[in-house]
Amino acid sequence: MQLTGAQAMVKCLEAEGVKVIFGYPGAAICPFYDALTDSSIRHILVRQEQNAGHAASGYARITRRPAVCVATSGPGALNLLTAVATAYVDSVPLVVITGQVARSLIGKDVFQEADVTGAAEPFVKHSYLIKDIKDLPRVFKEAFYIAGTGRQGPVLIDVPVDVQNERFSFSYPDSVNIRGYKPTVKGHAGQIKKVAQAITEAQRPLIVAGGGLFATEARYRLVELAERCEIPVVTTMMGIGGIPTEHPLYYGMLGMHGKQVANRATQEADLLFVIGARLGDRAVSNPALLEGRLRVVHIDIDPAEIGKNMEANIPLVGDANVILGQLLEQVPECTHSAWRNMLDRRRAEYRPQLRQFDGCINPKLFLERLSELADPDAVVVADVGQNQIWTANHFKIREGRFLTTGGMGTMGYSLGAGIGAKLAEPERQVITVGGDGSFQMQMMELATMCQHQVPLKMVIMSNLRLGMVYELQKNNFAGNYSGVFLDGSPDIPKLAGAYGIPAERIHSMDQADAAIGRLLKADTPYLLECIVNQDESSL
Amino acid sequence: MKYTISTLVENHAGVLSRIAGLFSRRGFNIDSLAVGVTEDPTVSRITIVVDGDDYMVEQVEKQLNKLIDVIKLKSFSAEELVRRELAMVKIGTKASERGDLLSLSKIMGGKICDLSNETMTIELSAESERLEEYLELLRPYGIRELVRTGTIALQKGNVSFG
Numbered sequence: 001m002q003l004t005g006a007q008a009m010v011k012c013l014e015a016e017g018v019k020v021i022f023g024y025p026g027a028a029i030c031p032f033y034d035a036l037t038d039s040s041i042r043h044i045l046v047r048q049e050q051n052a053g054h055a056a057s058g059y060a061r062i063t064r065r066p067a068v069c070v071a072t073s074g075p076g077a078l079n080l081l082t083a084v085a086t087a088y089v090d091s092v093p094l095v096v097i098t099g100q101v102a103r104s105l106i107g108k109d110v111f112q113e114a115d116v117t118g119a120a121e122p123f124v125k126h127s128y129l130i131k132d133i134k135d136l137p138r139v140f141k142e143a144f145y146i147a148g149t150g151r152q153g154p155v156l157i158d159v160p161v162d163v164q165n166e167r168f169s170f171s172y173p174d175s176v177n178i179r180g181y182k183p184t185v186k187g188h189a190g191q192i193k194k195v196a197q198a199i200t201e202a203q204r205p206l207i208v209a210g211g212g213l214f215a216t217e218a219r220y221r222l223v224e225l226a227e228r229c230e231i232p233v234v235t236t237m238m239g240i241g242g243i244p245t246e247h248p249l250y251y252g253m254l255g256m257h258g259k260q261v262a263n264r265a266t267q268e269a270d271l272l273f274v275i276g277a278r279l280g281d282r283a284v285s286n287p288a289l290l291e292g293r294l295r296v297v298h299i300d301i302d303p304a305e306i307g308k309n310m311e312a313n314i315p316l317v318g319d320a321n322v323i324l325g326q327l328l329e330q331v332p333e334c335t336h337s338a339w340r341n342m343l344d345r346r347r348a349e350y351r352p353q354l355r356q357f358d359g360c361i362n363p364k365l366f367l368e369r370l371s372e373l374a375d376p377d378a379v380v381v382a383d384v385g386q387n388q389i390w391t392a393n394h395f396k397i398r399e400g401r402f403l404t405t406g407g408m409g410t411m412g413y414s415l416g417a418g419i420g421a422k423l424a425e426p427e428r429q430v431i432t433v434g435g436d437g438s439f440q441m442q443m444m445e446l447a448t449m450c451q452h453q454v455p456l457k458m459v460i461m462s463n464l465r466l467g468m469v470y471e472l473q474k475n476n477f478a479g480n481y482s483g484v485f486l487d488g489s490p491d492i493p494k495l496a497g498a499y500g501i502p503a504e505r506i507h508s509m510d511q512a513d514a515a516i517g518r519l520l521k522a523d524t525p526y527l528l529e530c531i532v533n534q535d536e537s538s539l
Numbered sequence: 540m541k542y543t544i545s546t547l548v549e550n551h552a553g554v555l556s557r558i559a560g561l562f563s564r565r566g567f568n569i570d571s572l573a574v575g576v577t578e579d580p581t582v583s584r585i586t587i588v589v590d591g592d593d594y595m596v597e598q599v600e601k602q603l604n605k606l607i608d609v610i611k612l613k614s615f616s617a618e619e620l621v622r623r624e625l626a627m628v629k630i631g632t633k634a635s636e637r638g639d640l641l642s643l644s645k646i647m648g649g650k651i652c653d654l655s656n657e658t659m660t661i662e663l664s665a666e667s668e669r670l671e672e673y674l675e676l677l678r679p680y681g682i683r684e685l686v687r688t689g690t691i692a693l694q695k696g697n698v699s700f701g
């Protein structure tokens with residue numbers, strides 16, 4: 001088939017089953033946009049490229065397949081980078097397509113030229129600059145394969161505009177063979193045996209589950225294992241929802257902003273069963289304190305994560321779902337009741353700090369209530385800041401998902417990611433929770449959800465502050481507040497009104513249930529602003 | 540301790556910058572790095588010498604392995620390898636010193652690859668520690684310029700890697 005490069009790009013996306021892409025055009029990607037109108041692929045025009053990346057991230061995390069975002073050369077591609085890095089650290093599969101200046105001009109600092117493969121190098125699983133059109137079909141095939149297999153992540157394809165215009169004979173390869181890339185899927189049989197034995201021998205085993213659970217259906221098998229062997233479970237922020245948050249064996253998120261009972265459990269366990277987590281500093285601040293005192297089983301699809309932040313006694317490389325399947329074949333039923341009862345007592349004693357401020361919504365109670373009234377399989381997307389910690393600790397996840405930017409903590413994630421998640425499964429409730437600071441980093445995306453009819457349910461926790469930083473300055477800088485006041489912010493419901501988005505503001509818990517009802521019932525985008533007190537604590 | 544990491548990579552543009560970027564990003568120190576094509580023209584071999592402990596070498600290996608362009612790698616301690624580094628040393632010479640330098644070069648297995656009325660350029664090839672010793676011997680004569688390739692190495696004996 002004789003096609004232009006641009007037509008071939010569209011054909012490649014179709015061959016990969018792509019239905020929706022997120023992007024923003026410009027001269028260097030125009031041939032691709034031209035060819036796109038001949039396809040049934042739906043293009044979602046965002047209002048800033050970073051949000052195309054976040055939207056693709058939300059889409060990918062729900063579909064578990066690589067999602068596509070597109071930008072033009074130079075500034076367009078550079079705007080995408082924050083989102084690419086955000087996806088990279090959270091192992092989200094993206095295929096990032098950028099236009100590039102014509103091949104003959106590369107390296108000459110011409111208009112809108114930027115070395116995007118160079119700039120993105122630290123944040124991508126792999127990247128390509130297509131210099132020969134004959135490589136184009138193979139590059140696309142490989143990009144989807146690499147992004148979606150092994151430890152998932154973003155792959156960038158930079159396509160010079162003259163390659164998009166060149167004609168060639170197109171055919172899409174049906175297989176890939178990359179000699180330097182052969183991810184391990186199945187767990188080593190000998191290691192599986194050792195893990196099974198370690199579980200039965202342990203007195204105080206603890207499962208630490210991370211975001212790696214969501215690359216497949218692994219979470220269901222994890223719950224099965226926890227139940228069969230009566231193993232308490234804690235999660236990292238990325239792992240929230242890996243087991244229903246109300247499950248009797250769940251003891252909460254660990255780490256700096258986690259639950260005390262979860263953190264203490266990691267110190268008292270005699271076996272840590274870590275799965276799909278890299279144990280960054282926010283999750284385990286000082287792994288050296290634990291090493292040697294307990295046995296560590298570390299399961300990860302990326303061998304480089306094992307032994308990086310914490311020494312592992314039994315490393316096990318492979319796909320979490322496959323490995324859990326292998327383990328379930330071997331591990332007999334067992335109990336750890338004494339340990340569990342001890343943790344239960346401690347959990348029952350724990351009371352979150354709940355202060356009632358007059359004229360304010362208590363965000364912790366509000367989010368608990370919101371989660372009780374939402375659909376059981378709702379997706380909640382938390383932004384960054386105090387709002388994120390409140391959501392992580394108080395929004396109950398049943399069959400649903402908790403999405404956030406765990407590794408990078410990128411303010412401005414939620415609306416883009418929410419749009420992507422909603423488009424991935426339009427029938428599913430998608431709720432975003434953000435702060436008034438992060439909202440103002442992304443509020444242009446209100447237009448995107450109007451234009452493309454994406455009925456997101458948005459909750460904004462307004463404290464007129466960069467609350468999390470304000471709290472840090474209060475506690476660690478003797479209240480020397482610097483650069484954290486958001487005076488000058490718009491009237492957020494009115495701003496939503498300017499887009500035709502129904503919105504309201506509440507400042508008392510008496511109003512909460514009714515307002516939540518309206519939020520959840522809406523079949524258009526809907527925005528609910530909650531006034532919260534500046535001195536509300538994260539934990 | 541020094542480790543030599545033999546790395547087989549795809550022979551195309553951009554690979555070296557990925558590897559160099561990885562080292563600087565993760566704070567791994569490279570002692571030397573040498574690149575060249577192998578018996579298979581689509582494959583290059585990069586020989587990297589790093590100085591570090593077991594933890595660091597394991598990290599270097601694992602992170603290198605994650606690069607899609609890296610086909611295969613293995614780290615070796617010095618005893619497992621035949622190793623060579625090539626150097627060219629330009630020395631300022633008075634006519635009266637030439638005889639001395641010539642015999643010194645001969646003992647070191649060196650070769651005179653350029654000669655002028657003021658300079659003599661000696662080509663030396665040896666294990667890098669040995670090369671250091673040679674250079675010390677030459678230093679008193681006045682080294683004007685020195686260039687070294689970095690170590691290349693192959694496994695000793697019947698085994699081959701690749």
Ligand SMILES: Cc1ncc(C[n+]2csc(CCOP(=O)(O)OP(=O)(O)O)c2C)c(N)n1
Pocket residue numbers: 384385386387388409410411412434435436437438439461463465466467468469
């Ligand atoms: C892009 C970006 N810039 C800065 C930060 C640092 N930061 C972390 S939380 C936070 C405050 C967020 O304020 P807001 O969105 O109002 O949420 P709140 O903490 O008040 O709930 C800031 C500035 C960040 N995480 N991301």
Ligand SMILES: [Mg+2]
Pocket residue numbers: 435436437461462463464465466467
């Ligand atoms: Mg705020």
